[in-house]
Amino acid sequence: METVTVDLGPRSYDIFIGQGLLGSLGDRIKSTGLHGRAGILTNDTVGPIYGKRAAESIRGAGYEVSTLSLPDGEKFKTIESMARIYDWLLKEGFDRKSFVVALGGGVIGDMAGFAAATFMRGIDFVQVPTTLLAQVDSSVGGKTGVNRPLGKNMVGAFHQPRLVLADVDTLNTLPKEEFVSGLAEVVKYGVIRDAEFFSWLEDNAEAVLEMKPKALAHLIKTSCEIKAEVVGADEREGGLRAILNFGHTVGHAVESLTDYTGYRHGDAVAIGMAAAARLAHAQGLCGPEVPERLMALLSRFGLPTEFPKNLDPDSVLKSIGHDKKAENGRVKFVLPERIGKVVITKEWGDEKLTGALG
Ligand SMILES: NC(=O)c1ccc[n+]([C@@H]2O[C@H](COP(=O)([O-])OP(=O)(O)OC[C@H]3O[C@@H](n4cnc5c(N)ncnc54)[C@H](O)[C@@H]3O)[C@@H](O)[C@H]2O)c1
Numbered sequence: 348m349e350t351v352t353v354d355l356g357p358r359s360y361d362i363f364i365g366q367g368l369l370g371s372l373g374d375r376i377k378s379t380g381l382h383g384r385a386g387i388l389t390n391d392t393v394g395p396i397y398g399k400r401a402a403e404s405i406r407g408a409g410y411e412v413s414t415l416s417l418p419d420g421e422k423f424k425t426i427e428s429m430a431r432i433y434d435w436l437l438k439e440g441f442d443r444k445s446f447v448v449a450l451g452g453g454v455i456g457d458m459a460g461f462a463a464a465t466f467m468r469g470i471d472f473v474q475v476p477t478t479l480l481a482q483v484d485s486s487v488g489g490k491t492g493v494n495r496p497l498g499k500n501m502v503g504a505f506h507q508p509r510l511v512l513a514d515v516d517t518l519n520t521l522p523k524e525e526f527v528s529g530l531a532e533v534v535k536y537g538v539i540r541d542a543e544f545f546s547w548l549e550d551n552a553e554a555v556l557e558m559k560p561k562a563l564a565h566l567i568k569t570s571c572e573i574k575a576e577v578v579g580a581d582e583r584e585g586g587l588r589a590i591l592n593f594g595h596t597v598g599h600a601v602e603s604l605t606d607y608t609g610y611r612h613g614d615a616v617a618i619g620m621a622a623a624a625r626l627a628h629a630q631g632l633c634g635p636e637v638p639e640r641l642m643a644l645l646s647r648f649g650l651p652t653e654f655p656k657n658l659d660p661d662s663v664l665k666s667i668g669h670d671k672k673a674e675n676g677r678v679k680f681v682l683p684e685r686i687g688k689v690v691i692t693k694e695w696g697d698e699k700l701t702g703a704l705g
C-alpha cells in the first residue's frame with residue numbers, strides 16, 4: 348500500500364492507495380478518529396457493486412451505517428440532488444458529529460463533499476473514489492460543488508476530506524473509456540511538474556493500459572503527490588494551483604461548445620493540452636519536441652489530440668473569452684516551457700491565439 352499525505356496544517360489528511368483496501372475502510376476511518384454515524388452516498392451503478400462491502404467494513408468497525416443511492420450521471424449533479432441528500436440526512440437523524448462517505452466517481456465525490464461542507468454548517472467526510480479521474484484528481488484538494496444550467500461547478504465550497512481511500516481493484520469494473528479519460532489528467536501532472544513521471548508513462552504505457560495493479564498504484568500515488576504538493580502550496584487557488592488548469596481553458600471551450608455531450612472531460616482536456624503545447628511552440632516558449640512527445644503519449648493512451656473539425660476556431664475563441672477565469676475576454680494560459688515545467692502567461696487576447704487552435 349502507498350500513502351500520500353496532503354499537508355494542510357490542521358486540515359491535513361492521508362490518501363491510501365493499493366489493492367484490496369475497501370475491506371479496511373472501517374478501520375481506517377476509526378484510526379482517523381471519526382465518531383458518530385456514517386452516511387454512505389453512492390449511485391445506482393457503483394452502489395450495487397461496492398456498497399455492501401463498504402457498509403460492512405464500516406459497520407465492522409463499530410459504526411452505525413445508512414446508505415443513499417442517487418441516480419447515475421453528471422446531469423444529477425444538481426441543487427435538487429443536494430436537497431435530497433439534506434432531507435435524507437435529517438430524516439435519518441444525522442447530527443453534527445456524523446460523517447459522510449463518498450463512494451463513487453467525481454460526481455458523487457463533489458456532491459458528498461458539498462453536502463458535508465454545508466450540512467449543519469459542516470461535518471466530516473471521507474472519499475472512496477472509484478474512477479481513475481476521482482482517484483488522481485477530484486477526491487484530492489477539497490473542491491466540492493454542483494452544476495447550474497448556466498455553468499458547471501458554479502456553486503460549491505472548499506471542504507477537505509478527512510481521509511481518501513483509493514482501492515485500485517475498483518477500477519476493474521470501470522468502463523475502459525472512463526479509465527482512458529482519467530489518463531488525461533495523469534499525463535497533465537507529468538507535463539506541469541514531473542518530467543521523470545512523464546518518461547515513466549512513456550516507458551510503461553502498455554502496463555498502464557493493461558491496468559497492471561503495480562503500475563496503477565505508482566501512477567495514482569505520483570499523481571496524488573503532485574496534486575497534494577500544488578494544493579498544499581495554494582489551497583484556494585490564489586496562484587500556483589492554476590497550473591492544474593493546463594489544457595482546461597481550451598478543453599472547457601470544447602466541452603461547452605459541444606453541450607457537454609460530444610466529449611468526455613479527459614478527451615477535451617487532451618485536445619486542450621495538445622493545443623496549448625502547439626501554442627507554446629508557436630509562441631517560441633518551447634521546442635517542437637514538447638508538443639510532439641505530448642501528442643505521441645496521448646495518442647498511445649487512445650486520447651484525441653486534434654481539434655474537432657466541426658468546431659469553428661472563432662467560436663472557440665469566443666467561448667474562451669467567456670471562461671469563468673477570463674477577465675475582459677483576456678485569458679491567462681498555462682503553457683509548457685518543457686516537459687515538467689509550465690508557466691502562466693499574462694492575460695492574452697485573440698491576437699496570440701488566432702491560428703494556433705486549428
Ligand atoms: N473536485 C474536483 O477537484 C474535481 C476535479 C476534477 C473533476 N471533478 C468533477 O468530477 C466529475 C467527473 O468525475 P468522473 O469522471 O469520476 O465521473 P463520474 O462520477 O460520472 O463516473 C463516471 C461513470 O463511471 C461510473 N463508475 C464509477 N466508478 C465505477 C466503478 N468502479 N465501476 C463501474 N462504474 C463506475 C459512474 O457511475 C459513472 O457512470 C465532474 O463532475 C467534474 O466536475 C471535480
Ligand SMILES: [Zn+2]
Binds near residue numbers: 532595612616
Ligand atoms: Zn480536469
